[in-house]
Amino acid sequence: MSVLIFAPHPDDDLIGCGGSIAKHLANGRAVHVVYMTSGNAGSRVIDKTSLAQIREEEATRAAELLGVKNLTFLRHDDGYLKDTPELAERMINLVRQHRPEYVYLPHEDDGHPDHQETHRLVVKALAQAAGPWFQGTTGDPWAVPTVLAYEVWTPLRHVSYLEDITDVATLLRQALECHKSQLGEIDYWAMAYGLAQYRGVTIAPGRLAEAFTVISSPTSSFTAK
Amino acid sequence: MSVLIFAPHPDDDLIGCGGSIAKHLANGRAVHVVYMTSGNAGSRVIDKTSLAQIREEEATRAAELLGVKNLTFLRHDDGYLKDTPELAERMINLVRQHRPEYVYLPHEDDGHPDHQETHRLVVKALAQAAGPWFQGTTGDPWAVPTVLAYEVWTPLRHVSYLEDITDVATLLRQALECHKSQLGEIDYWAMAYGLAQYRGVTIAPGRLAEAFTVISSPTSSFTAK
Amino acid sequence: MSVLIFAPHPDDDLIGCGGSIAKHLANGRAVHVVYMTSGNAGSRVIDKTSLAQIREEEATRAAELLGVKNLTFLRHDDGYLKDTPELAERMINLVRQHRPEYVYLPHEDDGHPDHQETHRLVVKALAQAAGPWFQGTTGDPWAVPTVLAYEVWTPLRHVSYLEDITDVATLLRQALECHKSQLGEIDYWAMAYGLAQYRGVTIAPGRLAEAFTVISSPTSSFTAK
Amino acid sequence: MSVLIFAPHPDDDLIGCGGSIAKHLANGRAVHVVYMTSGNAGSRVIDKTSLAQIREEEATRAAELLGVKNLTFLRHDDGYLKDTPELAERMINLVRQHRPEYVYLPHEDDGHPDHQETHRLVVKALAQAAGPWFQGTTGDPWAVPTVLAYEVWTPLRHVSYLEDITDVATLLRQALECHKSQLGEIDYWAMAYGLAQYRGVTIAPGRLAEAFTVISSPTSSFTAK
Amino acid sequence: MSVLIFAPHPDDDLIGCGGSIAKHLANGRAVHVVYMTSGNAGSRVIDKTSLAQIREEEATRAAELLGVKNLTFLRHDDGYLKDTPELAERMINLVRQHRPEYVYLPHEDDGHPDHQETHRLVVKALAQAAGPWFQGTTGDPWAVPTVLAYEVWTPLRHVSYLEDITDVATLLRQALECHKSQLGEIDYWAMAYGLAQYRGVTIAPGRLAEAFTVISSPTSSFTAK
Amino acid sequence: MSVLIFAPHPDDDLIGCGGSIAKHLANGRAVHVVYMTSGNAGSRVIDKTSLAQIREEEATRAAELLGVKNLTFLRHDDGYLKDTPELAERMINLVRQHRPEYVYLPHEDDGHPDHQETHRLVVKALAQAAGPWFQGTTGDPWAVPTVLAYEVWTPLRHVSYLEDITDVATLLRQALECHKSQLGEIDYWAMAYGLAQYRGVTIAPGRLAEAFTVISSPTSSFTAK
DSSP, X not given: OEEEEEESSTTHHHHHHHHHHHHHHHTTOEEEEEEEEOOTTSOSSSOHHHHHHHHHHHHHHHHHHHTOOEEEEXXXXXXXXXXXXXXXXXXXXXXXXXXXXXXXXEOTTOSSHHXXXXXXXXXXXXXXXXXXXXXXXXXXXXXXXXXXXXXXXXXXXXXXXEEEOGGGHHHHXXXXXXXXXXXXXXXXXXXXXXXXXXXXTTTOTTOOEEEEEEEEOOTTTTTOO | OXXXXXXXXXXXXXXXXXXXXXXHHHTTOEEEEEEEEOOTTSOSSSOHHHHHHHHHHHXXXXXXXXXXXXXXXXXXXXXXXXXXHHHHHHHHHHHHHHOOSEEEEEOTTOSSHHXXXXXXXXXXXXXXXXXXXXXXXXXXXXXXXXXXXXXXXXXXXXXXXXXXXXXXXXXXXHHHTTOGGGTTTSXXXXXXXXXXXXXXXXXXXXXXXXXXXXXXXXXXXXXXX | OEEEEEESSTTHHHHHHHHHHHHHHHTTOEEEEEEEEOOTTSOSSSOHHHXXXXXXXXXXXXXXXHTOOEEEEEEEOTTOOOOOHHHHHHHHHHHHHHOOSEEEEEOTTOSSHHHHHHHHHHHHHHHHHHSSOOXXXXXXXXXXXXXXXXXXXXOOSSOOEEEEOGGGHHHHHHHHTTOGGGTTTSOHHXXXXXXXXXXXXXXXXXXXXXXXXXXXXXXXXXXXX | OEEXXXXXXXXXXXXXXXXXXXXXXXXXXXXXXXXXXXXXXXXXXXXXXXXXXXXXXXHHHHHHHHTOOEEEEEEEOTTOOXXXXXXXHHHHHHHHHHOOSEEEEEOTTOSSHHHHHXXXXXXXXXXXXXXXXXXXXXXXXXOOSEEEEEOSSSOOSSXXXXXXXXXXXXXXXXXXXXXXXXXXXXXXXXXXXXXXXXXXXXXXXXXXXXXXXXXXXXXXXXXXX | OEEEEEESSTTHHHHHHHHHHHHHHHTTOEEEEEEEEOOTTSOSSSOHHHHHHHHHHHHHHHHHHHTOOEEEEEEEOTTOOOOOHHHHHHHHHHHHHHOOSEEEEEOTTOSSHHHHHHHHHHHHHHHHHHSSOOTTOXXXXXXXXXXXXXXXXXXXXXOOEEEEOGGGXXXXXXXXXXXXXXXXXXXXXXXXXHHHHHHHTTTOXXXXXXXXXXEEOOTTTTTOO | XXXXXXXXXXXHHHHHHHHHHHHHHHTTOEEEEEEEEOOTTSOSSSOHHHHHHHHHXXXXXXXXXXXXXXXXXXXXXXXXXXXXXXXXXXXXXXXXXXXXXXXXXXXXXXXXXXXXXXXXXXXXXXXXXXXXXXXXXXXXXXXXXXXXXXXXXXXXXXXXXXXXXXXXXXXXXHHHTTOGGGXXXXXXXXHHHHHHHHHHTTTOXXXXXXXXXXXXXXXXXXXXX
């Protein structure tokens, strides 16, 4: 069983579903993270090429710390993510190659344009990967059973799934702190931890949680024995 | 493990999630159906009391045919379903008494006012049943892990779960045909079967399906072993 | 009086409004179908050029069977429909050349990205064709009086018009079966017929219907004698 | 052929669709107006009973001026319009008694609570009047073919029908000025005329228009000869 | 200058806009809090009358600690808030009596039914209080210039105003801890503080913020000198 | 203090917020207008280059008449406004260079595609201009405190701010009449004036107003002394 995460920029995977990643890994599942961009616009002083390299190294360190073995950097231009046939075919191929049980992606109403665009691109790629279509692609069709949308810049209006991440919060914080180049301006840990506190209160006092919208759950699974 | 179905009128349970009911029963789960009204306004010639009695008998026959053992008729006035403290407390008590793993209810955007109101009443009752609140109620708090919204008069815009009901379709048709008093004006089987065909094509040729929105799925279940 | 249909792929015209096409033709109106793409991505084994040719031939056969005389293949790349000045000018020219009384297009909330994009492109072209604008275009301005949005992959939430297609259903099925290359994976007839059954029940038992949203109806027509 | 107008308060009929009323009358159709309330809360100095009487007289004078022969005052309490079985049955009866070809009502998103509630009540009554239901009602079932929603306090987001009211604007102004008790605080003519100017520009320079959403248009009418 | 807060239950004022209250008070404005219910359903063991009394005392202690001088308990039944003429007139009177510059209320999309209903009731009361209407009310008409909607159970999708509450956070925590009867089940401080951390990161590292939607801001204020 | 206006075409600035511009100028603020396109598609007989020149001259005359000193023509192709890195960087630079207190832009739901796209581009540029990001840009980060969305082709559903423009209406009309090339087909003054009448009635009889949605207002400003 494997898990495929789509993140607009390095660190969105951790803010949106880093605790879930840690829990999947703890249960022995392979986790693969696909970064749509390498966040190369996130500075006024470091040039794009250098910044992309720095952020990919930070993502790699965070992955090592968590135990994620498999990262893909699609290296689209940060701030200008666009649908192209090349990108679409790469995304279809990634889905068909990894054949994940679970996909995580940003939710539809996130206010950040790159997050919205990532949502659209992933939803489209999942549909296109599921059938015998698109000659330029490789691998057999694969329909992902479980698809979950996470929150980063805009909280979800309807939460349909909570992941209790209390026990992996310390590890998650260490992973997030690998993204040193980004921590000067915005305290991403305060952001992730604050929202996890807010979401966790509905489980029990003292719990931390990540919140999701269930976009898809496996056909006929609820009536199965 | 038990299943609790909320239906605005007798037959909505079958149209919206009758195949799912049959499958839960086949897997040995207890299914309980709560009818908000007994559909007592569904005629111009039969008086309300007589019609309610007829429709409750039809629902009882359909339940026997399927194997549903437990029906509750809340007997609110058809067409004028309203939130009252008495109704709310009864609904909280039903949730706490049955402690279901699964709840099924009409979806939020169904165009029929009684379906919309049932949606609101159930969502509210589930929240109120979950905590140590409402002195007039009995039973210990119970938070329902899985909540699924079904479609009757208005199809869902976003389907997040499909139930393959091909193998129970014949049984479902027989159950629906127990509602004889309602079949003169509207062909409910054509309605349910037509939509099941439309939903089933995305599973495989020849399949029939019921479609749902996942309102809630069990906390931390997706990362569990 | 003429009718202009915009379809994302060959066969969407039949699934969405094929019965309406047959009825317009039976009443002597010229029907023109514009295919945004030739569905050239709908296979993993047949190359794009060959598949486009096959699907255009299938569409041509279906058109002959129905009596549609006039097809236009815009041949945009399936899966990657995009707004460009060239496409926009061709669409404006088509509207001004045919001066249709009726336009049919996919509805705004259809879940398929090519359908959504076709909706946006057609709505925009209708506005641009209506006034004395866009130097690169030909023909006099034409404001289309009646514009109807049809449903394919996502049912409409609000239906404001029903077309009874019971009497042309057999013909429609034959036309849809001309699209042989596409029928292996998805049973499009089950899909169209299932939804037509569901929509038809609100007319009368045994009727089949296509459902639409009225985007525009002719100015001052409702008060006319 | 007859026309049935539902208005939350006296004068809403004129602001929302007064020009359309005048045009229907000019073409010989019977127009019937149903006022949900008599606007009895519209003052701090005149008591409710007196104000209701004044406003009903104003509505009667405006109706005489336009040529409307038939007014019904439901006399619900202004500001507190509520769904009750009695009101619902009266509304069903009105629809079945008049058997109108056209119904006009406030649109769904009007910001005024009484307008929203009128919308909900009328939509529900139209559905309930259409079938053989509700024993307490009289008259044979009647399904209204054309249903149009007008704008008063909140403009429509999507206009699907325009009525050119230029030629009846003077008459409409005279009718609106019959509502003397209401003209001190808000210049309703400026409101109606301003919006009619804004809506009319898309027809031609100098035209005035009322804008509507088409909620329902007659089944199969667009393909008829 | 005065500030009027509408809260569904005691403690919602603090969770939603308690920091703003503290800042208004620090700047010398009178703050008045209106509790729609006294939260009398928030227990299974304490009867409604006793619980209402306990929670009103807790609210009074929190108010004293913050410096709020003026509390109104409308004492509607917790969980069953409903629009009635009596409630509406009391709310209109409160607005006209206090003539506040600022009103705070729950936002429209809060998932808790009592919060949604409070939103609707306040928006309606503000409109009704603004004009010379409603004979049963007292006081001169008053149109509230600034109206802000706060978040409690569902975060806002669009934030149009942030209040920096870092400097009053300790005081706010002490005030919230006065609501002892409610702190056993849900850690409201974790909830409020978590969300304030999440909202504060967009101001600067280490800041805490309350987020709002601006429903109304004073006419012509942005162009004034 | 300065004001930055983003307009899809020359004249949208006047229709949407021309009265506000006049009032800002009267109070001594610098107003800068950025035209996304020069409206070069607005004719069938004048070629694009000539038309752009004519419309820029018309905009310049209108600006002189009002007293606007600073116009920027971005000269994107009318009807085909698109997000590109070059455009985005120019927009970020404009924001950082002018450091405006106020930004005005079309609202999100305007039915005209160029208006929608301008909305998206401006919202994105404001976010990108606010932080230390985007190496290709110049100037220090600047977060715009007040952001207001105006209405042109589609009225706002929720108005959160009104600007009383009665006293500058004559001047505004003169400015709008500078756009001679556009006045043949559509009476833009009737459009702007009609909507201003409609919006103005809620202030007082005889007033004219521009309506806005407040997208952003300055942090902590409402509690300040």
